[in-house]
Amino acid sequence: MAVAQNNLEQATLWQRKDLAPMDKYEFRQWVELLEKRTGISLPEKRKSFLLASLNIRMRELGYEKYQDYFRHLLAGRSGAVEWEILVDRLTVHETRFFRDEAAMKMLEECYLNHLAPSETALGINIWSVGCATGEEPYSLAMFVDRTLTERNISHYLAVTASDISSASLATGRTAIYHSNRLKNLPDVYRQTYFKVIDEDHFEVDASLRERVCFTRLNLLDLAEATLGMMDIIFCQNVLIYFKRQQRRRILDQLVEHLRPGGILVLGAGEVTDWQPDELENLGHPGILAFRRREPGGCNT
Numbered sequence: 459m460a461v462a463q464n465n466l467e468q469a470t471l472w473q474r475k476d477l478a479p480m481d482k483y484e485f486r487q488w489v490e491l492l493e494k495r496t497g498i499s500l501p502e503k504r505k506s507f508l509l510a511s512l513n514i515r516m517r518e519l520g521y522e523k524y525q526d527y528f529r530h531l532l533a534g535r536s537g538a539v540e541w542e543i544l545v546d547r548l549t550v551h552e553t554r555f556f557r558d559e560a561a562m563k564m565l566e567e568c569y570l571n572h573l574a575p576s577e578t579a580l581g582i583n584i585w586s587v588g589c590a591t592g593e594e595p596y597s598l599a600m601f602v603d604r605t606l607t608e609r610n611i612s613h614y615l616a617v618t619a620s621d622i623s624s625a626s627l628a629t630g631r632t633a634i635y636h637s638n639r640l641k642n643l644p645d646v647y648r649q650t651y652f653k654v655i656d657e658d659h660f661e662v663d664a665s666l667r668e669r670v671c672f673t674r675l676n677l678l679d680l681a682e683a684t685l686g687m688m689d690i691i692f693c694q695n696v697l698i699y700f701k702r703q704q705r706r707r708i709l710d711q712l713v714e715h716l717r718p719g720g721i722l723v724l725g726a727g728e729v730t731d732w733q734p735d736e737l738e739n740l741g742h743p744g745i746l747a748f749r750r751r752e753p754g755g756c757n758t
């Protein structure tokens with residue numbers, strides 16, 4: 459997040475300076491490249507953001523012309539490495555701990571409260587899709603762990619945190635956050651799951667960290683993803699950047715990874731006209747969440 463924030467600040471600064479002009483044809487080329495490789499659709503109104511981000515990166519590398527930089531990105535291995543850096547600059551990584559607390563509470567009511575203790579530890583698989591710098595997957599891990607511990611349910615949590623941005627994933631893996639980033643976090647979570655590094659920094663405790671696995675995954679490559687079945691999938695504030703058809707394709711693929719009885723949580727209002735037969739909309743006000751129906755079972 460610190461990196462993304464930095465990029466944003468730099469981009470804002472650049473907007474005030476003269477940027478190399480980009481004609482319609484060139485803009486189209488960049489939009490198509492971004493959409494083909496990430497699914498993200500960049501509207502005309504975000505052209506100044508694209509220009510600012512490209513200009514910062516081109517200046518770092520010594521390029522003056524968009525076309526030269528474009529050619530570099532298409533050139534074999536060095537282009538692929540550079541693309542990883544640029545994609546981080548062109549994606550939005552805004553996130554925070556407990557960003558959607560209402561959705562967590564819904565998860566408790568509709569899912570966690572219905573789990574029964576068993577003789578062996580209960581395995582729970584969670585997937586944070588588009589996890590950015592890790593605040594969402596760590597929040598889910600903390601919340602589920604605490605809720606089940608309070609209910610004396612012995613459990614084994616495995617959280618998969620995926621994103622296209624390698625830089626964001628690296629921050630998540632480091633698991634060290636500035637104290638400002640912990641402002642939203644209820645005290646009990648900070649005390650239980652964080653270790654103080656210095657007066658400004660906290661580190662996620664190893665016991666929680668080892669439950670969260672960060673992995674690079676482009677949502678356009680979901681069909682080839684070797685992920686298992688999940689009990690809970692969170693995909694919030696990601697699909698807004700995709701076109702309608704692409705969103706629906708991704709959602710259909712997410713459902714294939716959801717266990718019967720499992721819960722899929724999306725950002726409220728992010729998807730309006732998608733209701734596959736296998737899913738029941740939980741109908742919580744202000745929350746867009748679905749449960750996968752049990753085959754032939756009684757669905758509440």
Ligand SMILES: C[S@@+](CC[C@H](N)C(=O)[O-])C[C@H]1O[C@@H](n2cnc3c(N)ncnc32)[C@H](O)[C@@H]1O
Nearest residue numbers: 496549552553588590621622623676677694695
């Ligand atoms: C705004 S953040 C959302 C973070 C978190 N889910 C939340 O709600 O706080 C969006 C994330 O989606 C990721 N993203 C964008 N396009 C992607 C793609 N094609 N595949 C995987 N992740 C993508 C971005 O890198 C970014 O980290």
